[in-house]
Amino acid sequence: MINKNNKAVLITIGDELLIGQTIDTNSAWIAQALNKIGIAVLQRIAVGDESQAIQEALDAAIAKAKFVFITGGLGPTADDITKPLLCNYFKGSLIRNKEVEEHITAIFTKRNRPILERNLKQADVPDNCKVLFNQLGTAPGMWFEKDHSIIIALPGVPFEMMGIVTNEVLPKLKKLVTDHFIIHETVITAGQGESFLAEKLIAFENKIPTDIKLAYLPSPGIVKLRLTGQSTNQAALQQKILTFKEELIYLLKDSIVALEDKTLDKIVSESLSNNHLTIGLAESCTGGYIAHLLTQHVGASQLLKGSLVCYQNEIKQRILGISAEDINTYGVYSETIATKMAYAAKELLGASIGIGISGKLSEDPIQSEIATGTIFISVVTNKHQIHQKILSLYDRERNKEVAAQAALLLIWKIIQKELA
Amino acid sequence: MINKNNKAVLITIGDELLIGQTIDTNSAWIAQALNKIGIAVLQRIAVGDESQAIQEALDAAIAKAKFVFITGGLGPTADDITKPLLCNYFKGSLIRNKEVEEHITAIFTKRNRPILERNLKQADVPDNCKVLFNQLGTAPGMWFEKDHSIIIALPGVPFEMMGIVTNEVLPKLKKLVTDHFIIHETVITAGQGESFLAEKLIAFENKIPTDIKLAYLPSPGIVKLRLTGQSTNQAALQQKILTFKEELIYLLKDSIVALEDKTLDKIVSESLSNNHLTIGLAESCTGGYIAHLLTQHVGASQLLKGSLVCYQNEIKQRILGISAEDINTYGVYSETIATKMAYAAKELLGASIGIGISGKLSEDPIQSEIATGTIFISVVTNKHQIHQKILSLYDRERNKEVAAQAALLLIWKIIQKELA
Structure with a gap:
């Protein structure tokens, strides 16, 4: 017999996953959470809103893994078939759960919206499951047991799923996995x-x-x-x-x-913060993306003075004070202009580090003699300057990503120089 | 016997997918591409870098689907086990492909990097596959046939995978699927x-x-x-x-x-562009995210004048000209300040539409009497103003997403007003 202990299979349900309309971020989050308590994910599988496919996936998962997670298909509309299907699969009957019903009523009352019967129906749960309370939404999670496996069904909305797993599921699973x-x-x-x-x-x-x-x-x-x-x-x-x-x-x-698994924006944010340094950006081709990455983290207001997203030459002149003459002489995509942008950002925003970035991510009407994918980055402090010219030969989206990651790495490098 | 026609299974390989270190975006892209030529994806499955799991997934996929796509595990390092495994599974032998070898040599020569034997080994392919040429990278794709199924193995790097599918795979598959x-x-x-x-x-x-x-x-x-x-x-x-x-x-x-499947940023971009309108943003809590979303699209320079990401009060004063007195009187998180930001952005950037957005995404030291998740958005033109106050009770990341999507919707609404 297969040893199912400490093993999980994740099943995500929804036609949108099979036609490529949405990207599954839930599985990665669940996998991380499970690894932390000693449960290894054997397999992730995505199937459509289709009874037979879901049942086959369940059969196969239960045969292999002690823990089976199902996300999606628990909403209030007709295309959400997971709940009646699970009820049938586990041979239960739907009964109204009073606590969930009161919770749903409270949510709608608070939002001043009429409650529809289809909303109250979300409080119907199979009588042979443990209800996993959903503080952040209307669809409760469900905990079933079969053939020595635990099957946990969760709504697909990411923050609701995360809330239930954190508050209801992990504390219970931790007690079951103590030796792995x-x-x-x-x-x-x-x-x-x-x-x-x-x-x-x-x-x-x-x-x-x-x-x-x-x-x-x-x-x-x-x-x-x-x-x-x-x-x-x-x-x-x-x-x-x-x-x-x-x-x-x-x-x-x-x-x-x-020395640990972090994004470059997190590494840079921590390094700036630990060394009481601040940055100011003048972003052209990255269009605010670097500022966005840095403001994902709590405490960003302590290290990011701001970003001047100057997407047009006219705005580079007006906001950053770069002369039309310089733009004509050097070209808007040049080390000179990137450097002037970096100093302007540093001065205007009163930051210890200034970053200027200008490049051509995809074909555009301006300066067509420059190769598409050419990006200039300058990072400056009172003491140092670093410049980089990149030729990134991918599509617009990836060229932007390459530009932003390269800029973050240059910020990291100039911090090391400042500290040296 | 099962009808496998017009059906596909997607297998993604890599431990990083099972521990949640990376998010799979390849499957969604492949699914969309296949749907367009009449192939339906039955199932997506992710397995680790582990022979038995990969072979079982292959067996199951070939039994169900005419088309099986495998991504990942074709790199030059020891943890990349897909190629020898497929060679073994399909009972072939590895032989050096001259064309691929020359291509790899050319890439390294162009980049001025030494070529290692492990790089040249990427030109070794099973002698019973058709090679799918990878213009954008070193690992070629492979096309196998077994039990009336076509099995296509592709590198996991997204832009390389997309290049091979677009140039090598879809043209061949189109000829095979003509009646669905x-x-x-x-x-x-x-x-x-x-x-x-x-x-x-x-x-x-x-x-x-x-x-x-x-x-x-x-x-x-x-x-x-x-x-x-x-x-x-x-x-x-x-x-x-x-x-x-x-x-x-x-x-x-x-x-x-x-009326079609687009993101709100795409809808807004098209609407601005079609009506020759321009926008200027003053972003506080969204930290450049709205500008980033708008600059994902080609032609952004025609409609986005710029974004002034003013993350600190001092910068709101210095760049946007908002007085310290107003910030003290109304609070930085207020409709008044958001409106002043919107007008400042409109004027400074010379745009037809100005957007101001200020809010508290997560706990912070400033103005702690305001509830976390409170966001003020103002969108203004010469003729109209729209304001919205939101209370978004999620985590920082989702609150930012909620704020940005709400702002995009207000931009869309004010365009309708302008056109009315």
Whole structure:
């Protein structure tokens, strides 16, 4: 018999997933949450709003995994078929849950909206499930048990799903998984491709035991290296992985920008904040994207003075005070203009670091002699300047991402220079 | 025997997908591309870098679907196991492909980087596959055939995968699928919840035939309604779906903001562009996110004058000219300040529409008497003003999304007023 312990399968339900109308972010979040309490995800599967496909996925998941998570299809409209299907699959009958009914009524009363019978029906739950209370929405989660597996059905709306998992599911699962641990340790490198890193790590890879896995995760500007292990002995596993991580850091020391799994915007934000530095941006081609990335984090107001998104030449003149003559002489896509933008942002916004970024992300009517994908970035402080010219040969969206990640890396580099 | 025709299964490979380190965007893109040529995706499945799991997924997929897509695991490092595994699964031997080898050599020469043997090894392909040339990267795609199914293996890097599918795969598949059509038609509504819309559509839903599906897709600020059908007769299906779509538009006319599946930023961009209007933003809590959304689209420089991301009070004073007295009197989170920001943006940036947005996305040290999640948005033109106060009770990320989507909807509304 298969050992199902500590294993999970995630099933997401919805035609929108199969036609590419929405991107599934729930599975990644659930996987992270489960790993933290020692549960490994074997498989993720997405099926449509179709009874037979859902039942087959359930049968297969229950055969393999102790924990089965189902998201989606619990809404109030006719295309939401998960609840009656689960009721039938687990051979229960729908009964109205009073607590959920009161909660739904309270939500609609608070919002001053009429309550429809289809809303109250969301309080109907199979009589053979435990109800998982949904503080943030109207569709409750459901906990079923079958063939030594636990099946947890959740609404697909991300923040509702997260609320139920955090408040209702994880505390219960933690008590069930006490003898299995999963540890991931990630370091982040920049400036070298994965092949180059792998060459440096040949001896290291030969040395790591088979129960520890090393993974390479390249993305624009960076490569993440992840060590993963599973064990019944948490302390020993932790010790072992940290020892290998230290060696990894030693071997790659010139390329390392972070010692844990974080985005570059988070790394830069922390570095600015820890060193009481502030930044001011003049963004042209990134169009506010860098400011957006930095303001995702709590405390952004302490380090980001602002960003002047100057998408047109006229605005670069009016807001940043860059002369029409300079734009004509050097071209709007040039190191000189990017540098002038950086200094203007620094001065106008009163920041310790100024960033200027100007480039051509896709074909446009301006300055057509410049190759599409050419991007100029300048980062300046009172003491230092760093410049980079990039030729990013992808589509508009990816060129923007490349530009923003490169700018973040330059900010990180100038902080190191300031601290040196 | 199962009819596998016109059906696809998508398999994504990588431990990073099972531990939640990356989000799978490839599957959605492939699904859209396949639907357009009449291929329906039955199932998406994500498995780890683990032989047995990959083989089981392949067996199951080949049994069900004529077309099986595999992405991931084709890189140059030891954790990339897909290619040797497929070679073994399809009982081939690896041989060096000269054309791919030359392509790899050319890429490294152009980038002025040394070529490693592990890079050249990417030119090794099973001798029983058709090579799918990868113009944008080093790992080629592979086309296998087994049990009347076509199995297509692709690198996981999104733009490389997209290049191969567009240039190499779709032209071949189009010739194989000539008698099956899938049509999706979407309308976008704003201002009403899905339950409310569903009540208005009870008679409509009873009337649509079983071969046409209606789906409700709610997200912050909007609900998408999608009609989907499949048929061997393209013209008849098109006609039928468009007739129901027209009725849907008629029934929901007061709530409709778009007649096809687009993001609000795309809808607003087109509306601005078509009417020769320009916008200028003063973004506080959205931190450049609205400007970022608008600059995703080609032609943004024609409609977006700029965004002044003023994250601190001092910068609101210095850049936008809002007085410290006003900030003290009304509070930085207030309709008055948002309105002053909107006018300042309009004037400073010389735009026909000005937007001001100020709010408290998460706990912060400023003005703690204001409830977290309170957001003020003002949109102004020479003739009109629209204001909205929102209380968004989610986390920082979602509150920002709610604020941006609400602002885009107000821009859309003020355009309608201008045109009225």
